Amino acid sequence: AQRVTQPEKLLSVFKGAPVELKCNYSYSGSPELFWYVQYSRQRLQLLLRHISRESIKGFTADLNKGETSFHLKKPFAQEEDSAMYYCALKEGMGAGGTSYGKLTFGQGTILTVHP
Amino acid sequence: NAGVMQNPRHLVRRRGQEARLRCSPMKGHSHVYWYRQLPEEGLKFMVYLQKENIIDESGMPKERFSAEFPKEGPSILRIQQVVRGDSAAYFCASSSRQGAVEKLFFGSGTQLSVL
Numbered sequence: 001a002q003r004v005t006q007p008e009k010l011l012s013v014f015k016g017a018p019v020e021l022k023c024n025y026s027y028s029g030s031p032e033l034f035w036y037v038q039y040s041r042q043r044l045q046l047l048l049r050h051i052s053r054e055s056i057k058g059f060t061a062d063l064n065k066g067e068t069s070f071h072l073k074k075p076f077a078q079e080e081d082s083a084m085y086y087c088a089l090k091e092g093m094g095a096g097g098t099s100y101g102k103l104t105f106g107q108g109t110i111l112t113v114h115p
Numbered sequence: 116n117a118g119v120m121q122n123p124r125h126l127v128r129r130r131g132q133e134a135r136l137r138c139s140p141m142k143g144h145s146h147v148y149w150y151r152q153l154p155e156e157g158l159k160f161m162v163y164l165q166k167e168n169i170i171d172e173s174g175m176p177k178e179r180f181s182a183e184f185p186k187e188g189p190s191i192l193r194i195q196q197v198v199r200g201d202s203a204a205y206f207c208a209s210s211s212r213q214g215a216v217e218k219l220f221f222g223s224g225t226q227l228s229v230l
Contacts, residue, residue: 004157043118044158044206044221086157101148101210101219102171105157 002027004089006106013077014114021072021109023061023087032090033063033070034103039083047072047085057081077113085109119144119209120189121222128197129230136192136225140209147190148219149182152204164190197229 003026013019025031035047048056050063050070061072070087087106120139128134140147145166150158151174160174164184175182179197184190194201207222 006157043223046219100146100163100170101208102160102163102174103158103219105150105159107155107157 002031002089002091002104004087004104004106006085006087006109008109009107010110010112012112012114015079016076019074019077019081019111019113021085021087021111023070023072023106025068025070025087025089027068027089027091029091030065033061034088034090035059035061035070035072036086036088036105037083038086044086077111079113079115082111082113085111119207119220119222121205121207121225123225124223125226125228127228127230130198131196134194134197134201134227134229136194136205136207136227137189138192138207138209138222139189140207141211141220144209144211144220146210146212147184148208148210149190149192150206150208152206152224154203158206161192194227197227199229202227202229 005024007022033050036044037047038044048054048061059072059074061070063070086108088103090103119141122137126134147164149161151161152158162175162182163171164182166184167186179195181193204224204226206224208219210219
């Protein structure tokens with residue numbers, strides 16, 4: 001069965017410092033990976049997905065199949081980045097996975113950016 | 116568009132009572148997902164429904180839990196004879212089409228507390 005691990009429950013950095021939120025997964029096929037974010041008193045929302053290879057709010061994430069990782073990175077953290085971040089995995093279609101939103105989430109990492 | 120609406124936000128039940136959680140998807144969305152988040156854990160998939168159909172209920176406990184998404188009205192997650200272990204945050208998400216994993220919109224969740 002697939003599994004997503006976020007080893008850091010809490011992560012604190014100062015404004016302007018680089019930040020990396022770790023995500024490791026366990027899955028035998030080719031998964032789709034996502035990062036979701038929940039800001040204070042707001043709903044969980046999609047931040048980015050590896051298929052798009054995009055940068056959102058300065059964040060990037062690269063899928064490393066050799067290390068089975070999908071770490072989220074930002075070179076210069078901002079105070080407004082403080083939030084809960086969840087890494088999520090969806091089974092790839094080629095492995096008999098679904099075409100719909102059945103995701104496996106990590107436990108989440110609370111990022112705090114200090115002024 | 117008010118987004119995905121869940122009610123109540125907080126629900127307190129005594130052991131043995133029934134809990135009913137409601138989810139109104141975004142306007143125009145016909146796909147609904149329920150996720151559960153136990154304390155200190157990530158969100159876990161429970162069930163995926165389309166109007167009047169349960170598509171995937173592989174994450175639902177075998178007993179006491181049921182879900183529906185009628186032709187008219189909100190989706191309902193029903194927990195009969197609640198136990199303390201059912202205490203959790205229950206999140207609903209909706210999408211406009213089956214394959215739109217990247218466009219899952221989450222509600223604010225219902226926090227169920229069983230006394």
